[in-house]
Amino acid sequence: MLSRRKFINKTLLAGAGACWVPRAYCGHAGHEAVMTVNGPVHPGDLQFTLSHEHIMVDFIGAEKVSRDRYNTEEVFNTALPILQDVKKKGCLTFIDCTPAYLGRDVQLLHRLSKATGLHIITNTGCYGAAGEKYLPGYVYAETAEQIASRWIIESSGIDGTEIRPGFIKTGVDKAPLTAAQRKVIDAAAITHLATGLTIGVHTGNGEAAKEQLEILRSRGVSPSARIWIHAQNEGNNRYHIDAARQGSWISFDGVNPESKEAHIGYLKALKTEKLLDHVLVSQDSGWYHVGEPRGGDYKNYNYILTDFIPALRQQGFTKGEINTLFIRNPGQAFTLSKRLK
Ligand SMILES: [Zn+2]
Numbered sequence: 001m002l003s004r005r006k007f008i009n010k011t012l013l014a015g016a017g018a019c020w021v022p023r024a025y026c027g028h029a030g031h032e033a034v035m036t037v038n039g040p041v042h043p044g045d046l047q048f049t050l051s052h053e054h055i056m057v058d059f060i061g062a063e064k065v066s067r068d069r070y071n072t073e074e075v076f077n078t079a080l081p082i083l084q085d086v087k088k089k090g091c092l093t094f095i096d097c098t099p100a101y102l103g104r105d106v107q108l109l110h111r112l113s114k115a116t117g118l119h120i121i122t123n124t125g126c127y128g129a130a131g132e133k134y135l136p137g138y139v140y141a142e143t144a145e146q147i148a149s150r151w152i153i154e155s156s157g158i159d160g161t162e163i164r165p166g167f168i169k170t171g172v173d174k175a176p177l178t179a180a181q182r183k184v185i186d187a188a189a190i191t192h193l194a195t196g197l198t199i200g201v202h203t204g205n206g207e208a209a210k211e212q213l214e215i216l217r218s219r220g221v222s223p224s225a226r227i228w229i230h231a232q233n234e235g236n237n238r239y240h241i242d243a244a245r246q247g248s249w250i251s252f253d254g255v256n257p258e259s260k261e262a263h264i265g266y267l268k269a270l271k272t273e274k275l276l277d278h279v280l281v282s283q284d285s286g287w288y289h290v291g292e293p294r295g296g297d298y299k300n301y302n303y304i305l306t307d308f309i310p311a312l313r314q315q316g317f318t319k320g321e322i323n324t325l326f327i328r329n330p331g332q333a334f335t336l337s338k339r340l341k
Helices: 002-014 023-027 070-087 108-114 144-154 179-193 206-218 238-245 260-272 303-314 319-333
Strands: 034-036 038-043 051-054 093-096 119-121 168-173 199-204 224-228 249-252 279-281
Touching: 034 119, 034 144, 038 119, 051 279, 051 319, 070 108, 093 238, 108 119, 144 179, 168 179, 179 199, 179 206, 199 206, 206 224, 206 238, 238 260, 260 279, 279 319, 303 319
Parallel strands: 051 093, 093 119, 168 199, 199 224, 224 249, 249 279
Antiparallel strands: 034 038
């Protein structure tokens, strides 16, 4: 926790126009903030957090994606009871990982947050995985600095609203990264330096995760600014352990009945290494599928709370360790903070 003086110094050092915590927030106890679609909250207020889920996704591609492809009321009415249900089961914060060009709709998220009382967090950035199908043209035409300047502007309001992102979402496939994928990671590093937003990267495998850290380091950004999303895609635990030892967040976010055993295995390995304080766990569940009748097969968000945590407890994970995974770690991972190497 920073002292007030240090906090103010740090904020001033960020420079005009690049202030990473709204000045109005500076007077609050703790002076640390996580940015939700309703504005900043103290990291300690997040409580039980699902750190990687989706409310809506449109897989049509960057060229055809459009608000005209869905009925907002229908999406709202479909998602609302599913979100209310998981809140009733104990979830207080919901991190929506749908990026721009894949169906991010921050006004919808804001409405759902108001209606449910959930803290909802959205993102800026671009998703370069899936063969770059979701990258807009500007990524190819512009430099990393120009791309970053778009995201930095967006950090003070998305799509003409005052709704701010709480992290940067990017994505890459397996190593070696393509030129465009390297560029979005580089742009994310520049954006992090200006905003303190944590960088979440959908990642194909362990080598791709390593390559990202090299790019971040070349910009002076610490591995602790990076969340390795879909770490379960890498079967070799050594990669997870190495990355966590360097300070990176490791996100095992594909929890479901079929993957339960594999996820417990990954968590046990990190527990043995005393690295659980670098781990996030979520389901990558949901969502309203744009383009499918009534949103298609929308899976709920309950499994972790109803089944997976009881299974972890049976496997010897303590209450304290569960709190580390679902309360402490998300609060820390998403705190606005410039993390320099
Ligand atoms: Zn996802």
